[in-house]
Structure formats: C-alpha cells, structure tokens
Amino acid sequence: MAPHRLFSVFSGLLLVLAVLTGTATSASAAPTTALQAVEISGAGGVALKANWIAPAAAGQHPAIVFPSSWGLNDVEYIAQAKILAGRGFVVVSYTPRGWWLSGGTIDTAGPQDMADLSKVLDWTIANTPTDPARIGAAGISYGAGISLLGSGTDKRIRAVAALSGWSDLVYSLYSGSTRHRQSSGLLQLAAQLVGKPSPELSTALADFNANKNVGQVQAWAKARSAATYLDAINANQPAVLLANGWGDSFFPPNQLTDFFGKLTTPKRLELRPGDHAIAELTGVLGLPNDAWQSLYEWFDHYLGGQPNGAETEPAVQVKPLNASAEGYASWSALSGTARRYGLGKIRLLDGTGLLGGATSTGWTKKLPADKDTLASGGVVLLTNGAAAITGEQPSVWLPFVDRTRAGVWAADRPSSAQHIRGVPKVHLELTGAAATGTVVAYLYDLDTLGTAKLITHAPVSWLDAPGTTSVDVDLFATAYDLPAGHSLTLVVDTVDPLYYDENAAGGSVTVTGGSYVDVPLQ
Known part of the structure; x- marks a missing residue:
C-alpha cells in the first residue's frame, strides 16, 4: 500500500x-x-x-x-x-x-x-x-x-x-x-x-x-x-x-x-x-x-x-x-555519575575493540562514509512503538554487523547489573576527516549469544569545518538496566535511514585513539 x-x-x-x-x-x-x-x-x-x-x-x-x-x-x-x-x-x-x-x-x-x-x-x-x-x-x-x-x-x-x-x-x-x-x-x-x-x-x-x-x-x-x-x-x-x-x-x-x-x-x-x-x-x-x-x-x-x-x-x-x-x-x-569507557584498539581476530578502561592511543579505525550496517535507530514510529508494546528493545545479532563498515567496541561483562540513567556522551577523535561528514553512534546491551539490544543512539555531523579533529555527541536520554554478565557495546557507522548524512560518496571517516564514552550510572 x-x-x-x-x-x-x-x-x-x-x-x-x-x-x-x-x-x-x-x-x-x-x-x-x-x-x-x-x-x-x-x-x-x-x-x-x-x-x-x-x-x-x-x-x-x-x-x-x-x-x-x-x-x-x-x-x-x-x-x-x-x-x-x-x-x-x-x-x-x-x-x-x-x-x-x-x-x-x-x-x-x-x-x-x-x-x-x-x-x-x-x-x-x-x-x-x-x-x-x-x-x-x-x-x-x-x-x-x-x-x-x-x-x-x-x-x-x-x-x-x-x-x-x-x-x-x-x-x-x-x-x-x-x-x-x-x-x-x-x-x-x-x-x-x-x-x-x-x-x-x-x-x-x-x-x-x-x-x-x-x-x-x-x-x-x-x-x-x-x-x-x-x-x-x-x-x-x-x-x-x-x-x-x-x-x-x-x-x-x-x-x-x-x-x-x-x-x-x-x-x-x-x-x-x-x-x-x-x-x-x-x-x-x-x-x-x-x-x-x-x-x-x-x-x-x-x-x-x-x-x-x-x-x-x-x-x-x-x-x-x-x-x-x-x-x-x-x-x-536521576542522572548518574559518569563512568568513562575508553575505546581500545580493534582486535584482528574478531574485528572488535575493548570498551573500558583509560583512553588509549596508537590505533585507528577507518569507516567507509556511504555504507550502512545492521546497526540502526529503526524506522520512525514503528520500531520504538513496537518496543513499547512488546517490552523488548530493537536488537541486532552483533556478529552480523559488518566490521569493514563499522567500528565495534565491547566492554567486559560486569558481575552485577548496571543502572544507566541519563545522557551517555560519545567523544570521537578523528584523523583526515573531510570538511563535512556524519557518524552515528549506537549503545547496545550485548548478551552472551550475540544479541545486542539497542539502549540509545544519536547522530552527529560536522558542516564545512576543514581540519575537524574530534566530534562529541550526546546520545538520546535513556534509562536502562544492563543485566549482570552482559556487555555494554558501542557501534559507530556513517549511515542511518532515520537521518540525512553529510558524507561524500566514496569517502571515509577515521576514528583514532583518545576516543571514549561517558555513561551515567546510578
């Protein structure tokens, strides 16, 4: 129809x-x-x-x-x-x-x-x-x-x-x-x-x-x-x-x-x-x-x-x-005390980096500027609307998120539940960025079987800014309990159908060391 x-x-x-x-x-x-x-x-x-x-x-x-x-x-x-x-x-x-x-x-x-x-x-x-x-x-x-x-x-x-x-x-x-x-x-x-x-x-x-x-x-x-x-x-x-x-x-x-x-x-x-x-x-x-x-x-x-x-x-x-x-x-x-999770070097074995600990340097992750992944904010009205009815957050199977198109960082699995309340904030250091571009950050709850439930996300763009070396994005406010034994996981890519992106076709965005996520925890 x-x-x-x-x-x-x-x-x-x-x-x-x-x-x-x-x-x-x-x-x-x-x-x-x-x-x-x-x-x-x-x-x-x-x-x-x-x-x-x-x-x-x-x-x-x-x-x-x-x-x-x-x-x-x-x-x-x-x-x-x-x-x-x-x-x-x-x-x-x-x-x-x-x-x-x-x-x-x-x-x-x-x-x-x-x-x-x-x-x-x-x-x-x-x-x-x-x-x-x-x-x-x-x-x-x-x-x-x-x-x-x-x-x-x-x-x-x-x-x-x-x-x-x-x-x-x-x-x-x-x-x-x-x-x-x-x-x-x-x-x-x-x-x-x-x-x-x-x-x-x-x-x-x-x-x-x-x-x-x-x-x-x-x-x-x-x-x-x-x-x-x-x-x-x-x-x-x-x-x-x-x-x-x-x-x-x-x-x-x-x-x-x-x-x-x-x-x-x-x-x-x-x-x-x-x-x-x-x-x-x-x-x-x-x-x-x-x-x-x-x-x-x-x-x-x-x-x-x-x-x-x-x-x-x-x-x-x-x-x-x-x-x-x-x-x-x-x-x-409501907003908890921010805990900083540094983004670590991407491992060759599984294409995933460590999310946690102090910020580290000496690594890069290149993202193609016009390639989407399974990571997504969903479809307007329908995705989060259905989640409200079913009580289940939208999810992806994380192994299917293409590591050649996205950066993925997963935290160690805590022994007790973590209560996320407020606005998580992502800071990304960039190198060789075009004067105009977009990235989208997604925060997930990853279980032991690879299912990742979306906690929150948000896009960020920089416009006509030659020499851009970093971007900050406040993810959309959320309240979510990360279960014990689950991994807090960050995915970053450059395309989401919810938004217009400002990337040039065929370009790329490179994330570097010094990047981190601040997560408000009660």
Whole structure:
C-alpha cells in the first residue's frame, strides 16, 4: 500500500475508533451535556472547526482546551473529552488552522496559531460554563506544542499537559547538527494529504530537505519553540506537565530535560518507553492509560483544586526501558555519575575493540562514509512503538554487523547489573576527516549469544569545518538496566535511514585513539 494511502487509512481508523469508544467513561462519572460541534472564529476571522462538552451540573467549571494533533482533527479527543467532562471539566477541542475543514493555512505553531488559541479561549469563556480563572491547555504532539507555547502568550492558561510535544523545534529537526529525515518526511506527507501548507511551511521544508538556507529554517523553527519563550512561561507560572517517550523519533527527550530544568513553574516530567505519541494512543481511544491518568490528576489538582498530592509527588517520573517505574526530585538526581569507557584498539581476530578502561592511543579505525550496517535507530514510529508494546528493545545479532563498515567496541561483562540513567556522551577523535561528514553512534546491551539490544543512539555531523579533529555527541536520554554478565557495546557507522548524512560518496571517516564514552550510572 502506498505511504499516503496507509497514512489516510490510519488516520481514518483512529477517528472512527475515537467515535466508537467515545462513550467510555468511568463508573463514577458525573452527567454531562451532549457533545456539540461548533465553528469558532479564529484570528483574522479564520473558521476553526471544534466541538465542546461540559458537566451537566449548574455553575462554572474548570476548562481544558485541546488543539488537535498534526494530521488529525478535533474528533481526535472525543473519547477523552467525555471522560474529562464526567470529571467536572468543560472541554473544547479544535482543529488548528490549515488542517482538514478549518480555514487558513498551516502556521506550524506560529504567531497565528497562538492568536487562534487565544480566540478559542475567548469563545470558551463566552459560550460555555467556564470559570475564566481555571483554564488549561493540553494535547498530543502538535496540540502539545501549541499548548506549551500558548502558556507563554496567554496568561489565562493556568495549567498545561503537553504529551509527546516539543520544546525546541530546532533540536527536533537538527539534533547533532544532523537533519532528521524520516520524521520530517512524515510531517510533510501529512501536511500534503490532509492540510493546506502555508508558503512559509513549504519553503522551510523544501530548504530543509535541500540543506540550504539553514539559518533561515532554524530561525523559523526557533520562533516556534517554547524554549524561546521560557521567560514568559516562567513569568505566567502555569503548572506544566511534560510527558514523552524515550524513543520519540520526532521530539527526542534531551530537549525536554534541558527545558524542564529551566522551568520555575510547578512542573513534572514523565518519560516512558515508546516512540512519538505511542504512550498516549490507547488513551485517545478512551482506554485506561498511564499518561492520561497523569493528565487527569494534574488538572484535577491545578484546575479542579483537588488535594490529590500532585504537587508533592516526585517532579521527574520515569519508566525505564526494562525496569519498574522510578521517581526523582530533579533530572540531575536521576542522572548518574559518569563512568568513562575508553575505546581500545580493534582486535584482528574478531574485528572488535575493548570498551573500558583509560583512553588509549596508537590505533585507528577507518569507516567507509556511504555504507550502512545492521546497526540502526529503526524506522520512525514503528520500531520504538513496537518496543513499547512488546517490552523488548530493537536488537541486532552483533556478529552480523559488518566490521569493514563499522567500528565495534565491547566492554567486559560486569558481575552485577548496571543502572544507566541519563545522557551517555560519545567523544570521537578523528584523523583526515573531510570538511563535512556524519557518524552515528549506537549503545547496545550485548548478551552472551550475540544479541545486542539497542539502549540509545544519536547522530552527529560536522558542516564545512576543514581540519575537524574530534566530534562529541550526546546520545538520546535513556534509562536502562544492563543485566549482570552482559556487555555494554558501542557501534559507530556513517549511515542511518532515520537521518540525512553529510558524507561524500566514496569517502571515509577515521576514528583514532583518545576516543571514549561517558555513561551515567546510578
């Protein structure tokens, strides 16, 4: 099936399932009004398709506004709207401009979307039994980004739940100075299928794909990043809940950990296994879901005034990839003490070097610049999404990783489990590097039979930098327990389908002694 048809079928099924399960409510849910479809006049008179529902009880109630996700529409939240209305909230869901039947063109969480959000708040206060002092904003993906940004532009937003959202769109597109190919491609496909891309969006995506006008693309993305408006968000003091997946291939978690640390509002960060929007998916269908349960409790307390202890729970709550849930007072409390693993000389017998001990010198490992290997970050949405469902990380059989195309370094097998928490960092010394290039680093858990489970990875590129002698890459944040008797293993190659690489065909990258990995261990 063609990708555009597959996407359309998926979107349609999601919408149908949302409608079919929209009657799902808790046994103790209070009566609600009927769901009503409406049209709200956004900024400049643009028509925004929307729906709303409220508690049937008289009086004013706290309200939550849901902008729909990229590629979806306001039907997305019907099931959750009914559940939340039964918990005492007015719920207004709307389709942002440029999508489906809403007017205008896609603004990608830009100034027009912020103005629209304020117009939706105006309409909500004027047309529903909403208490103006108790308004929240929430959503998944695009809706999360709009909600988080909106908390810096409209002081009426007193609480936010941003599920699978972003805080830094520049990082999301260019982390490690490397363009994220598959995720941006899927976003572009959705916009073409069910949206009306603005000339600004079309230009930004065309320039991104062609790797030109990078400064202009990054300025466009920075203007759509909550990190840019951090001071305004802190000044407005909304209560902010951020929840993402460890393996989010659209919005990797590192950007959120940095942003979270700088927030001075009431706040919580939650990270779970899975890819983009996977952790919240069953909740969209009205089924029990941990991420949505956190949203309920967050809004119950910060909008509903319920003394449920939300403010006293650990500010950082994580579900490691292969361990039970944990709570920490801060991200720095989660991040362990870094242990340095030096990269050693490659052995001729098995083409593998030692990972561990002091950094060593006197060796080199040449990597062809245009040859892929089995080592991979996977396929956007699918690989880490499946891992969240099965509980098993994506894996490769390490003997099949071609040593002529990749550098492989394996550590000695510890006698006790090692608890990796935080952001592993790779430093590679290079020799004879071209002025432009890319490498991708993968950290694996290698068992005794040769199966290597992916713990985390990340790309890094250097652009127009003659004389490059070293590169540093922060791998994507992770929480993983390396079992006793397993080997922590690093693989480095130059190609991954998730990303555009900047290597010249037929070239090479040579890694040398002095390279190392810093792994945060609890």
